[in-house]
Amino acid sequence: MNAIVNLSELIKRKLGKTGLSSFNGGVHPPQHKLESTTSPIRPVPPPARLVLPLRQHVGNVSKLQVATGDHVLKGQLLARADGQVSAAVHAPTSGTIAAIDNQLIPHPSGLPDISITLEADGRDEWIARQPLDYKAMSKQELLDSLREAGVVGLGGATFPSHIKLREDARHPVRTLIINGAECEPYISCDDMLMRERAAEIVRGIEIMRYLLDAGRCVIGIEDNKPQAAAAMRAAAADSEVAIDVAEVPTIYPGGGAKQLIKVITGLEVPSGRLPSEIGVQCFNVATAYSVHRLVHHGEPVISRIVTVTGHVGHAGNYEVPLGMSIRELVELAGGKAIPELIMGGPMMGFNLPSADVPVVKATNCIIVPDSAMFPEPPPALPCIRCTRCADACPANLQPQELYWFSKSQNLDKAREYKIFDCIECGCCTYVCPSNIPLVQYYRFAKSEIIAQDRAREAADIARERNEFRLKRIEREKQERAQKHAQKAAGAKTEAAPADDAKKAAIAAAIERAKAQKAEMTPKNTEAVSPVVAAEIAEIETRRAEVQAASTTEARTEEKQSTEEAK
Amino acid sequence: MNRSPYISEAPSVTSIMLKVMLALVPAIAAYVWVYGGGILVTLALASLTAIVTEALMLKLRDRPVRLFITDGSALVTAWLLALALPPLAPWWLIVLGTAIAIVVAKQIYGGLGNNPFNPAMVGYAALLISFPALMTTWPAPLALAEFELGFVDQMLFIFSGNLPAGVALDAVTSATPLDYLKTQLTLNHSLQEITQSPIFGTLGATGGELVAAAYLLGGLYLIQQRIITWHLPVAFLAAIAIMAGLFYLADAGRFADPALHLFGGATMLCAFFIITDPVSGPTTPRGKLIFAAGIGIMTYVIRVYGGYPDGVAFAVIFFNICVPLIDAYTQPRVFGHDK
Numbered sequence: 070m071n072a073i074v075n076l077s078e079l080i081k082r083k084l085g086k087t088g089l090s091s092f093n094g095g096v097h098p099p100q101h102k103l104e105s106t107t108s109p110i111r112p113v114p115p116p117a118r119l120v121l122p123l124r125q126h127v128g129n130v131s132k133l134q135v136a137t138g139d140h141v142l143k144g145q146l147l148a149r150a151d152g153q154v155s156a157a158v159h160a161p162t163s164g165t166i167a168a169i170d171n172q173l174i175p176h177p178s179g180l181p182d183i184s185i186t187l188e189a190d191g192r193d194e195w196i197a198r199q200p201l202d203y204k205a206m207s208k209q210e211l212l213d214s215l216r217e218a219g220v221v222g223l224g225g226a227t228f229p230s231h232i233k234l235r236e237d238a239r240h241p242v243r244t245l246i247i248n249g250a251e252c253e254p255y256i257s258c259d260d261m262l263m264r265e266r267a268a269e270i271v272r273g274i275e276i277m278r279y280l281l282d283a284g285r286c287v288i289g290i291e292d293n294k295p296q297a298a299a300a301m302r303a304a305a306a307d308s309e310v311a312i313d314v315a316e317v318p319t320i321y322p323g324g325g326a327k328q329l330i331k332v333i334t335g336l337e338v339p340s341g342r343l344p345s346e347i348g349v350q351c352f353n354v355a356t357a358y359s360v361h362r363l364v365h366h367g368e369p370v371i372s373r374i375v376t377v378t379g380h381v382g383h384a385g386n387y388e389v390p391l392g393m394s395i396r397e398l399v400e401l402a403g404g405k406a407i408p409e410l411i412m413g414g415p416m417m418g419f420n421l422p423s424a425d426v427p428v429v430k431a432t433n434c435i436i437v438p439d440s441a442m443f444p445e446p447p448p449a450l451p452c453i454r455c456t457r458c459a460d461a462c463p464a465n466l467q468p469q470e471l472y473w474f475s476k477s478q479n480l481d482k483a484r485e486y487k488i489f490d491c492i493e494c495g496c497c498t499y500v501c502p503s504n505i506p507l508v509q510y511y512r513f514a515k516s517e518i519i520a521q522d523r524a525r526e527a528a529d530i531a532r533e534r535n536e537f538r539l540k541r542i543e544r545e546k547q548e549r550a551q552k553h554a555q556k557a558a559g560a561k562t563e564a565a566p567a568d569d570a571k572k573a574a575i576a577a578a579i580e581r582a583k584a585q586k587a588e589m590t591p592k593n594t595e596a597v598s599p600v601v602a603a604e605i606a607e608i609e610t611r612r613a614e615v616q617a618a619s620t621t622e623a624r625t626e627e628k629q630s631t632e633e634a635k
Numbered sequence: 636m637n638r639s640p641y642i643s644e645a646p647s648v649t650s651i652m653l654k655v656m657l658a659l660v661p662a663i664a665a666y667v668w669v670y671g672g673g674i675l676v677t678l679a680l681a682s683l684t685a686i687v688t689e690a691l692m693l694k695l696r697d698r699p700v701r702l703f704i705t706d707g708s709a710l711v712t713a714w715l716l717a718l719a720l721p722p723l724a725p726w727w728l729i730v731l732g733t734a735i736a737i738v739v740a741k742q743i744y745g746g747l748g749n750n751p752f753n754p755a756m757v758g759y760a761a762l763l764i765s766f767p768a769l770m771t772t773w774p775a776p777l778a779l780a781e782f783e784l785g786f787v788d789q790m791l792f793i794f795s796g797n798l799p800a801g802v803a804l805d806a807v808t809s810a811t812p813l814d815y816l817k818t819q820l821t822l823n824h825s826l827q828e829i830t831q832s833p834i835f836g837t838l839g840a841t842g843g844e845l846v847a848a849a850y851l852l853g854g855l856y857l858i859q860q861r862i863i864t865w866h867l868p869v870a871f872l873a874a875i876a877i878m879a880g881l882f883y884l885a886d887a888g889r890f891a892d893p894a895l896h897l898f899g900g901a902t903m904l905c906a907f908f909i910i911t912d913p914v915s916g917p918t919t920p921r922g923k924l925i926f927a928a929g930i931g932i933m934t935y936v937i938r939v940y941g942g943y944p945d946g947v948a949f950a951v952i953f954f955n956i957c958v959p960l961i962d963a964y965t966q967p968r969v970f971g972h973d974k
Contacts (some may be wrong), residue, residue, distance in 0.1 A: 092970065098642055177637040254642070327971065340971035415641040443641035448699075450648050450706060450749030455913045457645070460864075464970040469918055470962070487969045495640030502645045503748075509638065 088315075092328050094461040095320040096496045098254050098416065105257045105378040110265055110386045113401065115162035115189050119392030121147065122174045122184040126221040127228045128154030130183065139166045142196045144369055147185055150216045155228045157219040161371040161390035164189040175412050175429055177396065179422035187392065198367035205537035208236065208280055211364075218369035219430075220360060224248055224259075224324075224353030225413065227431045230360070233350055234280045243348040244334055245283035246461060247274055247357055249290040249297060250317060250324030253414030256434040257456045258374040259354050261386040263290070263297035266358060267304035273357030275310055276364050281350055286312045288354070289329045293319040321416060322494040326351045328463055340490050357532040375432050377402040379411075389428045389438040395435055396424035404437040411436040415443065416495040450503040454590040458497035458507060472507050475514035480521060483514045490513075537578055544571060648747075652707030654862050658853035659714055659908065665849040669776050669842035670722045672791030675718045677729055680793075684733040685713035686701055692742035708747050712736050715755040719948075720762070721773045721902060723784075723807075724793050728769060732758040752955045760948040771944065775809035776842030779833055782806040799940045812840045813900045814944035816891055825888050839898030847903040854907025867916070868906040873932025875902060882939070896935065900945040905934070909947065915955045920967035922958075922965040930954050 075553075123524040124130045131148035135141060141160040148158040165188050172184040203211050222228045236242075251259040263270060278286050286303065290298045298316050305312035317323055317332050327338045330349050338344050345353055355374065362368045371391055375398065378384040382403020389398055396406040408425035411421060413434055436442075458468035466487060474483040488511060497507040644914075666674045670866045689709040694702045713733050720729060736758030744750045763770045777783050782802045784792065792798055798807065810818070812834055819829040829835075857863045875896050882890035896902060910916060910927055917926045930950045937946020954961075968974055 096644070098644065136974065331970075337971050339973075340969065342971075411641065413639075416639060418639050418641070419637040438641075446643060447647070448702060450702070451746070453648060453748045453913050454916070454918050455651070456918045459918060465967055466964065466969055467918060486966070487972065490969050490971060499640050499643050500645050501643070502651055504643070504645070504647075504650050508640070512637065621789075 078104060083625075086198070089317060089332050091318070092323075092331045092463050093465040094459075094463050094496060095323065095328075096461050096499050097319070098321055100319075100549040101255045101378070102257045102260065102293070103549055104384040105255070105386060106260060108383070108385045110261050110388055111383075113390065113393065113398070114389045115193055115390045116393050116397050117189050118167070118394070119161055119164075119187040119189065119192075119390065120172050120184050120394070121158050121161075121187065121392040122172065122182050122427065122429060123148050123158060124174075124182055124335060125158065125227060125391070125430040126156040126219075127226065128152070130155070131158050133169065133185075135166050135169075135185070137166050137169055140164070141166065141187070142194050144196045144198065144371060146217065146369075150219075150229070153216075153232060155216075156221045156227075156228060157217050157369070158185070159219055159369040159371050160187060161392055162187070162189045163192050163194040170554055173426050175421055175432060177419040177422075200367045203276055203279070203364050211276075211280065211493055215360065215363065218359075218363045218571070220356065220363060220370055221430055222353055223355035223359065223373060223430060223433070224326075225431055225433055226326075228354055230352065233345070233352070234277060236281060239347060240345045241348060242281040242283045242345060242350045243285060245274070245278050245281055245286045246330060246333055246349075246351040247277075247286070247288040247354055248324060248326065248329055248351055249288055249294070249301065249354040250329055251294070252291060252321045252324035253416055253418075253434075254321070255378050255436055256376050256414050257378075258376045258386050258433050260294050260297050261376075262358060264296070264300050265371050267297075267300040268307065269361045270301070270354050270357045271304040271308050271312065272365060273359070274312060275308060275404055276358060276360050277352060278310060278312075285352070286310065287333050288312060288314045289317050289333050290314060290323075291314040291319040291323060322463055322492070325463065325494065327492070327520060337488050340487070368573065370430065373428070373430060373432065375428060376434040377404070377437070378434065379437040379442060380557065381437050389432075391429060392427045394424075395421065395428060395432075396483075398428060399424065399437055402437075407437065409438055411438060411443075416499070417570055418491065426478055436519045446504045446506070449505045452503055452505060455502060457500040457502065461496040461500045463494060463496060464492060466491060467509055471514070472505060472510055475510040478514075478517070480514060480518050484498035484518060488514055488518070533581065535577075540574055544574070642694060648706045648708070651862055652711050654860055655711050655857065655908070656707070656714060658856045658862075659718065661852050662718065662846055662849035662904070665846040666718070666722065667844075669845055670774055671784060671789050672786035673761045673774075673784075673793060674717070674722050676790050676793050677720065677722065677724065680726055680729045681713035681717040682710055684730045685709040685737050688734050688737040689742065692738055693746070694798060696742065696746070698746065706747060709737055709741075712741065712754045712758075715904075716758045718904060719755065719759050719909075721770065722952055723772075723774045723789060723792055724769060725796055727763060728766060729793075732762045734758075735761045736843070748914055750914055750957070753909060753912050753951050754920055755912075755953075756909060756948045756951045760952060763943065763948065767943075771811075771814060772804075772808050773811050773814075774807055775834075776840075779809060779841060780807050792816060809834055811843070811900070811944060812895065816895075817938075817944055820889065826891060827888070830891075835895070836898075838894045839900075844898045847898045850903035850907055853902070857907060857911070863907070863911040864920075864923070866920055867911050867927040870924040870927035871906045871910055871931040872897060872902070874928040875935055878935040882935075890939065896938070900938070901947045902934075905930070905947045905951070911953055915958065917958050917961045917965070919962055919965040919967055922961040925961055925965065926954050926958065929957070 076568040114385055132151045133148050135147050141147065142163045143160055145160045147160055150157045155629055166185060167188045168186040171181040174182045201214060212231040212235055216229065220230045222230060248257055249259050249263050256383045274286060288301050290301060298314055302314045305314055315333055322328055323332060326344065330351055331337055334349055336347050338347065359370045372388055373391065374386050375389045376386050377398060387398065395410065400408045410421045410424055412421050412432060452469055452472060454469050456469060462468055470486050471483055471488050474486060491511050493508050493511065495508050501507060663674065666959060686704060686709060690700050690704055693703050716732055716736055717729065720732065740752050740754035740757035741750045784807055788799055810845040815832060815834060834841055838844045839847055854868055858865055876893045879893035879896040883892050911929055917923050933950035933953060934946045937943060937949060
């Protein structure tokens with residue numbers, strides 16, 4: 070019977086009756102959204118103490134603009150974006166900078182990171198807020214204000230939005246997709262935001278659409294959120310631009326950017342590429358909301374909606390000032406700040422290293438589990454190759470093969486079987502009858518591969534430098550010999566050929582450096598989890614530094630040799 | 636710190652194995668109806684042997700005995716082998732076959748999940764090569780037998796090899812249709828004459844076709860329960876039907892019609908329960924189609940041209956060898972890749 074239902078679904082979709090496409094696999098975990106959607110979003114007054122990590126986004130750590138002891142106002146810039154791939158950090162309330170040091174952050178590694186501690190003065194006093202007349206300013210100015218307002222993707226990836234909103238002549242964005250799918254169980258912050266602030270979201274979408282000059286704009290909402298869809302539809306109808314609302318089938322991970330793009334447009338983002346390259350750009354509804362707050366109210370990103378659910382007295386959504394301690398938030402919701410707190414959903418979330426970490430821009434949900442909610446899985450059995458995992462994989466991978474390769478550390482094979490296309494959604498583990506923690510094997514294999522690549526690259530650079538050095542020594546020897554010979558012969562005009570050889574060697578070195586740079590394959594940064602993405606970003610920076618160092622070396626060599634020639 | 640996902644909805648390996656066994660129940664009932672209760676003795680013997688040898692091997696290999704005994708996979712192997720053997724095979728043949736399946740084909744290769752060959756078919760093939768006469772002596776369906784053995788008689792025969800006084804072996808056995816077909820064709824009898832024998836039923840063998848239908852029913856249940864996918868049975872049955880159909884169309888006097896090949900022999904058991912063993916089979920959808928179609932074609936060829944009346948076991952084992960190759964060449968397109 071199931072098979073017949075599936076088949077008819079499939080045929081219906083193929084015939085395009087719904088106008089929507091689909092992706093392979095996916096799962097239907099219990100939703101558990103009702104617990105947190107019965108009451109409206111509750112505002113949370115700023116607490117006495119806030120901790121604001123300087124890295125709440127993908128990219129460079131923002132540059133500090135204040136010092137300990139400074140008094141700041143609500144909305145004041147505390148740290149400026151450093152370069153393009155970066156975002157600013159602002160004060161969520163007025164008060165005094167108490168400390169700038171390493172603090173524990175909500176990251177699975179449990180490692181501390183540089184943060185600003187702000188003692189609130191209780192006055193909650195705003196800076197002068199200046200709404201933007203965005204059509205009067207240039208698009209670049211508007212993008213710069215987004216960067217300076219700390220606008221990042223609030224769906225969890227926290228990628229700086231101004232980069233994705235930049236028009237690119239090579240890849241014009243035809244379809245702007247606003248992601249309100251929210252496929253993870255338990256999480257309902259986007260749902261509640263859409264229900265309560267649909268008009269504001271639409272105002273934000275209008276600005277995004279204006280920036281990208283996108284022809285079509287679609288808000289994707291899973292069909293388990295009829296109230297949100299109705300609210301968005303009504304708000305979209307009031308807009309002067311055409312905005313569609315697409316109710317997409319409820320299936321996890323239908324809210325993944327690549328999956329939602331596939332469902333709505335039928336297009337697949339090529340592996341290792343960005344959605345913009347197929348003319349699509351995708352933003353979370355909460356990101357659109359922050360764009361609206363900035364442009365129409367002059368407010369930077371200083372708070373976000375967080376779902377607090379599970380074993381708490383008042384499960385629901387809270388509008389939380391960034392930097393508030395999660396312990397305080399959980400206690401405010403009538404729960405105990407137990408060590409097993411989870412940030413994110415049950416499919417892709419992680420255990421917080423401590424309850425004493427701040428709410429950051431990526432904090433969409435805090436689950437307070439009780440002992441029965443997420444029991445330890447039974448002992449893992451061997452894989453029986455039943456391929457339930459492959460049937461569930463939204464990336465259409467063969468998880469059972471990847472498991473085998475990861476387990477045996479056959480990393481080349483794992484890469485060949487496209488392990489970097491794994492989005493770590495957890496569907497494979499969810500359906501595995503042998504209780505194998507598959508995703509953990511993939512995380513391990515990916516980090517091993519990245520480490521291996523890094524080591525290989527370092528070795529390559531070292532080898533190249535050594536070759537260069539040997540060549541230089543050889544050349545110097547020859548030059549000396551030549552000079553002696555010239556002295557002996559009393560002729561001084563024969564230096565030119567040696568000079569040419571030198572130049573050729575330098576040119577060759579520069580060419581090699583360039584070729585190496587070109588060879589670097591783009592990493593699939595879109596599909597990986599924020600953690601891995603951050604790691605990759607870090608590696609890329611380091612790689613760039615090394616590259617720069619090696620070119621500088623080549624240049625120094627050149628300089629030296631020209632000086633010598635003089 | 637990152638052990639997500641925290642939730643799971645997977646059935647346990649044990650529950651999958653139990654469903655497979657449940658799916659075999661209609662066929663076992665049909666078996667009892669057609670051949671008498673002796674099959675229950677065979678099943679019990681095979682089950683006991685499987686559990687004892689599995690436990691022993693796990694102990695020897697220093698693996699958790701309880702965890703792996705309760706996964707149910709040994710019992711499934713035992714049942715499949717028992718159902719493939721002639722119903723009145725002597726007790727030691729059953730014990731030996733099961734032991735080979737569990738010890739050699741499964742545990743020596745590393746136990747659950749690691750056997751490259753289908754354990755039941757390895758056990759079956761070993762017996763078929765070693766004891767061809769015993770393995771091809773099938774009891775006549777009760778309806779056709781000159782003497783109808785009761786349950787106790789059957790049990791005595793399995794354990795001692797003795798029939799009730801005055802009953803000859805011929806009175807309780809008969810050739811299977813595929814076997815009979817093969818020998819009669821070599822005597823230059825025409826197919827029309829041969830199929831006049833009462834051992835041929837409407838579709839397959841008299842009685843046997845009922846068991847085959849019960850396997851089909853159990854198999855449909857497994858598909859509905861999403862324990863197996865349609866790919867393997869459909870490709871296998873289609874391959875046999877097409878092969879038999881082509882040969883039948885070419886010369887209906889010498890080649891049996893597709894129905895006999897589909898409902899005779901071990902076709903249905905193979906389609907839904909043997910080639911669907913996930914461990915020794917391919918994992919990709921296209922790979923499954925190739926694997927199953929290959930076994931279907933080879934089974935037919937062995938039946939018609941080979942030295943054995945049925946060819947399922949050898950065909951399965953042969954294609955088990957090909958699985959890594961099939962998988963490697965049939966990898967599906969990954970999301971965001973061209974091919």
